[in-house]
Structures are given as structure tokens and as C-alpha cells.
Amino acid sequence: MTMKTILLAISTAAILVTPAVAQNAGTKFRGVYINMPKTEADGLSNNFTLKWEKDLFAMTKEEENIPVLAVYSKTGKHCGSVKFDKNGTAKSADFYRCFFDAESLPPQQFAEAILKNYKLPELSCALERNLMGEALRTCKGLLQTGEEVSITSPTNSSDEPGIHLKRGSGTPKFD
Secondary structure, eight states: OHHHHHHHHHHHHHHHOOOOOTTTOOOOOBBBBBOOOOHHHHHGGGEEEEEHHHHHOOSSSSHHHSOOOOOOOOOSSSSEEEETTSSSSSSEEEEEEGGGGOOOSSHHHEEEEHHHTOOOOOOEEEEEEOOOOOEEEEEEEEEEHHHHHHHEEEEOOOOOOOOOEEEEOOOOOOO
16 A cells, blocks of 8 residues: 555545534534534433423424424523524524523623633624613624624623524625
8 A cells, every 4th residue: 555545545534534514513512502413412411401392483384393492400490492493403592601500600700701711702792772671781793613692791680691692694795
């Protein structure tokens, strides 16, 4: 066997071992990531109680039939949800502080810890109001893996998700 043949065999093996899903995987948050296949979601049951539900906020009948994975702590507290697309891959996710076992952290400290621990890029922040009129500090940006992220820090005891992720909308278009 020549050196050229060995290198070709190694590179071919590397291509075969790398699954397509892993190439499009987003940033992992405790095992959950954008483009995660539905079949992989069952692995989260080691740390959480999982329930498959319908999308209560679906805009169309088709969306209503696409599953949402509700994630609960072992004590029964709702800690997040993951929405899937019609192909069975995660398209968005919401995580509350209990998803990270960080309920005791104040919202601002939680946001700072997420930025630091997940090495997120600098995000653009602004004060906004939720549907209840409560003030929220929301920081938004794009992760290196392409998904859109927003981190919400309520200024009071609001029950807003700490983190919202969604599949990137692709390359911006300028006129």
C-alpha cells in the first residue's frame, strides 16, 4: 500500500463516519441543540421528565401536528420546550433557569453565566416589555453555529424563558 492510498482510505473513512446531522449541529445546551433529530431527544430523559405535546401556539393545522417536547425537572417544574419541524429536527427551543439548575441565580447573573459558560458572542441588548407589560432586558445575536439566540433577564419575578433559540434564517439580503 502506498502512502497516497493510505491517506485516501483515512480521508474516506473520516467522511463516512461524520453524519450529516453532526455537520449541521447547533450549540448544545445540556444536550439540546438546533437541528437535533427527534430520535436523539429521548436521551434527555436521564436528567428530565419529557412529555410530547401539540404546539398550542400553532398558526396552521399542519404546525399543530408537529410535536413539541416539553421538558420538566424531576420535581415536575416546566423547564423548557423544544419545537420540531416536519422533518423531525429541532427548529427552536426555550429554556428556563431550572433547565440549567440555576433557579437560585438572579436573572442578570444567570444571563452573564450563560454568556461565559457557553462562550456566546457579544449580543445586542435592549429593554423591552412582554405581553403582560413587564420590563425585560433582552439580548439577541447569532451564535457561531448559525442559530439565533435571545437571552431574557426579567427585571422582576416574571416567568419568561431565560433563553430562546431558533434556527437561523440564512444569509441576510440587502437591496
